[in-house]
Amino acid sequence: MDLATILGLVIALVGLLGGFIMDKGSLASLIQPSAALIVFGGTIGATLLSNRMKSFTSIVRYLMIAFFDKTKPPHGTIDLLVEMAMIARREGILALEDKVDEFDDPFLKNGVRLIVDGVDPELVKQMLEIEVSFIEQRHEIGVTLFESAAGFAPTMGIIGTVMGLVHVLGSLDDVSTLGxxxxxxxxxxxxxxxxxxxxxxxxANKLRVRSQDELLEREMTIEGILSIQAGENPTVLRQKLLSFLAESNREGKGVGTPDGETAKA
Incomplete structure (x- = not known):
């Protein structure tokens, strides 16, 4: 599980509830089933109303993405691209055809197939960028879903409070129970x-962070594939791909030698 997501949620809840208890509040007083039904039922209903059913039924998958970090380490992708560049320089691009089926990433597999088939570099770039744009759109669906809920929840809370006050003001016979x-x-x-x-x-913010991480990895993959097609030196390619990362995150072992030095073709 993603430590930042779990830890952040726990700290937030402990801070809120702990402060309430320190102020001599009772946790039992915060448990109101009717209020929960109004707020959470209203929020879920309004969110469903404003989104597609298919998007809403994917909410569990979006939560899994938020709570479980499945982002691939960028250095692994860089090492793989550099390794393919070395093979292409030694044996030619057609030699990559035998490695395509070994890739787990459909995006990388598709890109390598395009260059093996001899597709024009500009067309390769255009096709892969179109795929990235649609990946971004699909990611935005999950972000929008949770942002919708975040917008409706406070309003549903106010509605629940108004409904409660209507009930209170409608029965003022016993002033002692008013408070x-x-x-x-x-x-x-x-x-x-x-x-x-x-x-x-x-x-919603966590899903956006996950999306940005994946999109960065896709852009880096596109650059790597086009560089392999252009026959660039693997060492130059590694430096180019490392420029996608923050300077503090550029350390990592390279392909080709035990001590991490990048092999030169």
């Missing part, structure tokens, strides 16, 4: 604002 009933009514606002800022919006 507790008003406090209970505001639990709905708490549910709405807290869920939006502790869960819905952070998950």
């Amino acid at each position: 507790p009933e008003i406090a209970t009514a505001f639990i709905a606002t708490l549910y709405g604002v807290a869920s939006a800022n502790v869960f819905w919006m952070p998950i």
